[in-house]
Amino acid sequence: MTTNMRYKSRIIKTEDSEDKQYVGFATLPNQVHRKSVKKGFDFTLMVAGESGLGKSTLVNSLFLTDLYKDRKLLNAEERISQTVEITKHTVDIEEKGVKLKLTIVDTPGFGDAVNNNECWKPITDYIDQQFEQYFRDESGLNRKNILDNRVHCCLYFIPPFGHGLRPVDVEFMKALHERVNIIALIAKADCLTPNETKKLKDRVRDEIERFGIKVYQFPECDSDEDEEFKQMDKELKECTPFAVIGSNTVVEARGQRVRGRLYPWGIVEVENQSHCDFVKLRNMLIRSHMHDLKDVTCDVHYENYRAHCIQQMTSKLAQDNRMDSSIPILPLPTPDAETERLIKMKDEELKRMQEMLEKMQQQMHEKDQ
Amino acid sequence: QVAAPVPQPLRRHSQTTLSLVPQNEEKRSLSLGGHVGFDSLPDQLVSKSVTQGFCFNILCVGETGIGKSTLMNTLFNTTFENEEASHYQNGVYLRPRTYDLQESNVHLKLTIVDTVGFGDQINKDESYKPIVDYIDTQFENYLQEELKIKRSLFNYHDTRIHICLYFIAPTGHSLKSLDLVTMKKLDSKVNIIPIIAKADTISKSELHKFKIKIMSELVSNGVQIYQFPTDDEAVAEINSSMNAHLPFAVVGSVEEVKVGNKMVRARQYPWGVVQVENESHCDFVKLREMLIRINMEDLREQTHARHYELYRRCKLEEMGFKDTDPDSQPFSLQETYEAKRKEFLTDLQRKEEEMRQMFVNKVKETEAELKEKERELHEKFEQLKRMHQEEKRKVEEKRRDLEEEMNGFNRKKLAAETLSLSQPLKKDKDKKK
Numbered sequence: 087m088t089t090n091m092r093y094k095s096r097i098i099k100t101e102d103s104e105d106k107q108y109v110g111f112a113t114l115p116n117q118v119h120r121k122s123v124k125k126g127f128d129f130t131l132m133v134a135g136e137s138g139l140g141k142s143t144l145v146n147s148l149f150l151t152d153l154y155k156d157r158k159l160l161n162a163e164e165r166i167s168q169t170v171e172i173t174k175h176t177v178d179i180e181e182k183g184v185k186l187k188l189t190i191v192d193t194p195g196f197g198d199a200v201n202n203n204e205c206w207k208p209i210t211d212y213i214d215q216q217f218e219q220y221f222r223d224e225s226g227l228n229r230k231n232i233l234d235n236r237v238h239c240c241l242y243f244i245p246p247f248g249h250g251l252r253p254v255d256v257e258f259m260k261a262l263h264e265r266v267n268i269i270a271l272i273a274k275a276d277c278l279t280p281n282e283t284k285k286l287k288d289r290v291r292d293e294i295e296r297f298g299i300k301v302y303q304f305p306e307c308d309s310d311e312d313e314e315f316k317q318m319d320k321e322l323k324e325c326t327p328f329a330v331i332g333s334n335t336v337v338e339a340r341g342q343r344v345r346g347r348l349y350p351w352g353i354v355e356v357e358n359q360s361h362c363d364f365v366k367l368r369n370m371l372i373r374s375h376m377h378d379l380k381d382v383t384c385d386v387h388y389e390n391y392r393a394h395c396i397q398q399m400t401s402k403l404a405q406d407n408r409m410d411s412s413i414p415i416l417p418l419p420t421p422d423a424e425t426e427r428l429i430k431m432k433d434e435e436l437k438r439m440q441e442m443l444e445k446m447q448q449q450m451h452e453k454d455q
Numbered sequence: 456q457v458a459a460p461v462p463q464p465l466r467r468h469s470q471t472t473l474s475l476v477p478q479n480e481e482k483r484s485l486s487l488g489g490h491v492g493f494d495s496l497p498d499q500l501v502s503k504s505v506t507q508g509f510c511f512n513i514l515c516v517g518e519t520g521i522g523k524s525t526l527m528n529t530l531f532n533t534t535f536e537n538e539e540a541s542h543y544q545n546g547v548y549l550r551p552r553t554y555d556l557q558e559s560n561v562h563l564k565l566t567i568v569d570t571v572g573f574g575d576q577i578n579k580d581e582s583y584k585p586i587v588d589y590i591d592t593q594f595e596n597y598l599q600e601e602l603k604i605k606r607s608l609f610n611y612h613d614t615r616i617h618i619c620l621y622f623i624a625p626t627g628h629s630l631k632s633l634d635l636v637t638m639k640k641l642d643s644k645v646n647i648i649p650i651i652a653k654a655d656t657i658s659k660s661e662l663h664k665f666k667i668k669i670m671s672e673l674v675s676n677g678v679q680i681y682q683f684p685t686d687d688e689a690v691a692e693i694n695s696s697m698n699a700h701l702p703f704a705v706v707g708s709v710e711e712v713k714v715g716n717k718m719v720r721a722r723q724y725p726w727g728v729v730q731v732e733n734e735s736h737c738d739f740v741k742l743r744e745m746l747i748r749i750n751m752e753d754l755r756e757q758t759h760a761r762h763y764e765l766y767r768r769c770k771l772e773e774m775g776f777k778d779t780d781p782d783s784q785p786f787s788l789q790e791t792y793e794a795k796r797k798e799f800l801t802d803l804q805r806k807e808e809e810m811r812q813m814f815v816n817k818v819k820e821t822e823a824e825l826k827e828k829e830r831e832l833h834e835k836f837e838q839l840k841r842m843h844q845e846e847k848r849k850v851e852e853k854r855r856d857l858e859e860e861m862n863g864f865n866r867k868k869l870a871a872e873t874l875s876l877s878q879p880l881k882k883d884k885d886k887k888k
Contacts, residue, residue: 162631349727361725
């Protein structure tokens with residue numbers, strides 16, 4: 087996987103330009119910056135977890151917007167045999183000239199029915215579909231306007247009411263960890279005291295390792311980073327899974343207006359680092375690692391999918407006793423019988439023509455001699 | 456003045472059957488002329504029950520880790536031993552534990568039944584079954600004891616569940632589908648009090664909406680939860696106000712935190728301290744009042760008079776007992792027993808007959824078979840004998856032929872010999888001439 091080139095903003099010093107040895111490609115980062123601002127960014131975030139864990143509230147808190155205006159929640163009765171749906175909300179948000187097209191993929195119904203066998207299947211199918219669509223677009227002839235709908239990150243919400251991961255959590259993460267970057271979160275962390283939070287985090291980390299779940303790993307710091315950054319990075323890594331609290335309501339606390347939850351015994355501030363890890367999550371997800379998540383999706387998960395797809399296709403073709411043609415096999419993932427037949431015919435024709443060509447060449451050669 | 460003895464009207468007995476329904480009596484209320492003393496009856500009852508000791512059985516139903524054990528510890532202000540359950544049980548199983556508690560001079564035999572593994576499986580279709588089975592088993596045990604000939608009900612350790620505390624996860628939206636399904640299966644078998652667990656994660660306004668949503672879901676799905684009784688005017692007022700606070704939002708804790716200048720049971724957060732016994736923080740005090748201090752006895756009564764009776768009725772009906780026969784005359788249980796027994800005996804006799812018939816038939820069959828076999832054997836024997844005779848005859852014939860041949864041959868030989876003897880003489884004679 088390509089190492090992430092950390093972009094550091096560097097103001098061009100005037101002395102450098104006077105230096106005769108100065109070539110000027112140090113301005114490349116600035117050019118990249120400018121171009122990317124013009125192009126805009128896109129990011130697809132999936133949220134998954136049982137109902138009532140605060141997913142929507144958290145997403146609203148993260149992006150400081152209200153994505154779930156007209157949401158209808160089902161009754162308990164309706165949820166007894168509910169199937170999992172996939173819903174998408176896309177918003178365009180802008181900050182300091184930088185445009186972001188944010189897509190939130192929601193999974194209502196996950197884990198809500200009484201029988202949740204394979205309830206993650208619609209979700210894995212969705213992710214695979216996005217990969218397949220990108221694969222096809224990428225192999226197509228006109229690649230100007232490829233829409234990247236691949237899921238870059240999946241936030242998985244673990245309930246804080248238990249003693250650790252439950253079977254459904256384990257199965258879900260194992261089904262998804264090779265398709266998408268999973269970030270595990272402990273939801274509704276305001277029901278845990280600091281001790282309990284620590285215990286639960288240790289537990290969850292242990293179980294993730296024990297069950298072999300590959301969650302998203304933060305990339306290692308470059309050795310030339312400054313100490314502060316390294317320290318932050320270390321703290322970040324030791325803090326996972328993040329224990330989060332979300333809120334959209336503004337309350338008055340310590341003379342300030344902050345986002346929080348008002349209780350008779352105190353006020354929980356969402357952005358207070360001693361109350362919960364919301365700030366860490368936001369920084370990580372948006373401010374420092376958003377692009378890395380995209381990179382890992384492209385370079386690791388998508389490539390895995392692509393390699394797997396091609397392998398499957400070539401092994402299938404080998405079974406069909408296909409002749410080796412000199413024309414490279416186009417990686418079109420259409421196992422259409424008709425198309426196969428046409429391709430075969432064309433191949434044969436081409437071969438014949440090649441042979442004829444060779445014969446003619448030989449004849450000419452003989453004639454020359 | 457001495458009060459005259461109260462004359463009792465004679466009870467008339469029916470000649471044929473001993474009716475269990477009391478005849479219409481004329482009751483007269485009389486006023487007392489002085490203190491008799493039977494106002495001590497309740498006290499006698501109380502002292503008797505105190506010596507007997509009380510028995511109470513609680514069933515806690517809820518997801519693993521939702522706080523069932525902590526709440527029990529908090530309610531009874533002690534530490535019941537408990538290991539943390541794992542999330543990876545294959546199914547739900549019930550774990551009853553019995554403790555002997557004492558407060559002033561009152562002994563309480565408390566049984567706490569835990570549902571281990573509830574809500575953890577991916578497929579929870581069968582999760583309610585072990586719970587229903589457990590409740591039914593306790594009823595069955597009591598019924599068996601009741602039906603015994605020699606029974607000792609006063610000594611019997613009553614294990615029937617008096618109260619089911621259903622722990623609802625504090626999602627803030629509504630009940631989970633599993634909650635609805637399970638409560639529906641339990642509401643006709645046990646008194647249910649739904650409680651919202653870990654309620655310190657729900658703010659006041661959210662809590663209000665949550666409670667309303669839960670109650671409306673229960674009502675619209677016809678789930679019967681336990682209503683605190685309002686017929687006894689001593690407790691009617693408090694009970695009816697508590698009914699409006701259901702489901703109770705509780706927080707449990709055994710740790711103590713210093714608040715003000717005393718130590719209270721609480722949970723300490725960076726943003727504040729949640730006090731368990733502070734009524735503006737949670738409904739723990741309400742739950743304790745209702746469950747233990749006021750309505751414990753009513754819960755036991757309801758279990759016996761309503762849930763157990765329903766179970767018993769269903770069970771006996773299953774076995775074929777009825778209260779009234781086709782003519783709508785009251786049946787006594789004794790008669791039914793007799794009838795059942797006769798039926799059973801005739802059944803038994805019939806079965807015996809059948810078996811005997813079968814046996815006899817079988818014997819006949821086998822006999823016939825044997826005879827058949829014998830006949831076959833005889834036939835075979837005859838056949839063999841004939842063959843043997845045949846062979847013998849043939850051999851005799853051959854022997855005779857052979858003898859004849861031999862005789863013939865011998866004659867010929869003799870003839871030839873005599874001929875040859877006379878022939879050479881003749882020749883000699885000719886030669887001599």
